Amino acid sequence: QVQLVESGGGVVQPGRSLRLSCAASGFTFSDFGMHWVRQAPGKGLEWVAVIGYDGGKKYYADSVKGRFSVSRDNSMNTLYLQMNSVRAEDTAIYYCAKSYLVAAILGSWGQGTLVTVSS
Amino acid sequence: DVVMTQTPLSSPVTLGQSASISCRSSQSLVHSDGNTFLSWFQQRPGQPPRLLIYKISNRFSGVPDRFSGSGAGTDFTLKISRVEAEDVAVYYCMQATHFPHTFGQGTKLEIK
Numbered sequence A: 001q002v003q004l005v006e007s008g009g010g011v012v013q014p015g016r017s018l019r020l021s022c023a024a025s026g027f028t029f030s031d032f033g034m035h036w037v038r039q040a041p042g043k044g045l046e047w048v049a050v051i052g053y054d055g056g057k058k059y060y061a062d063s064v065k066g067r068f069s070v071s072r073d074n075s076m077n078t079l080y081l082q083m084n085s086v087r088a089e090d091t092a093i094y095y096c097a098k099s100y101l102v103a104a105i106l107g108s109w110g111q112g113t114l115v116t117v118s119s
Numbered sequence B: 001d002v003v004m005t006q007t008p009l010s011s012p013v014t015l016g017q018s019a020s021i022s023c024r025s026s027q028s029l030v031h032s033d034g035n036t037f038l039s040w041f042q043q044r045p046g047q048p049p050r051l052l053i054y055k056i057s058n059r060f061s062g063v064p065d066r067f068s069g070s071g072a073g074t075d076f077t078l079k080i081s082r083v084e085a086e087d088v089a090v091y092y093c094m095q096a097t098h099f100p101h102t103f104g105q106g107t108k109l110e111i112k
Helices: none
Strands: A003-007 A010-012 A018-025 A034-039 A045-051 A058-060 A068-073 A078-083 A092-100 A102-109 A113-117 B004-007 B010-013 B019-025 B038-043 B050-054 B067-072 B075-080 B089-095 B107-111
Touching: A003 A092, A018 A034, A018 A092, A018 A113, A034 A068, A034 A078, A034 A102, A045 A068, A045 A078, A045 B089, A058 A068, A078 A092, A102 B038, A102 B050, B004 B089, B010 B019, B019 B038, B019 B089, B019 B107, B038 B067, B050 B067, B075 B089
Parallel strands: A010 A113, B010 B107
Antiparallel strands: A003 A018, A018 A078, A034 A045, A034 A092, A045 A058, A068 A078, A092 A102, A092 A113, B004 B019, B019 B075, B038 B050, B038 B089, B067 B075, B089 B107
């Protein structure tokens, strides 16, 4: 079955960088668009970014545009989120999600990885 | 950006009764391809979100038929029939017709 395992979270200082990974298994990774969604502690869900099945199309939330970059390695079945110039407000659990049928449907989610931005 | 407004934000319900959650978007969610990409998610405490309903009214794999979605354009509803204890969760609507995609604030379903 579909399995998504996020990693790379931790404590990072404001202004620094961090790269999150999402290891996928149980499906043909290169056939599906992938999303990142985050959730600040005790808050609601915020969509972050999406990347097309071949990495050709990428879209971002305004709050991360120009600072975060989504990419994928289809040979390694892995999704990435490069987070640069992080801010306190980026503190959140980051989930990766696999699309279902089309990229606009978030069908399966990982357990998430916690990023804490703090000095 | 498209603003998604859910009501109520909290919904106490008796076991076995029904609950309805409304989701209103600030603009039409009809995509240029004719689809309406409005989804509903359930998030139980300490768990990641789980897709319940996609494209307004389609139940995702494994979702009980007690969950149903309806609506069109800018107004959408999630109905939970015969509420069970396992339905205690926060429910979110999400639009993916427009970029950036956006979620509602969430509705907390509680048992009376």
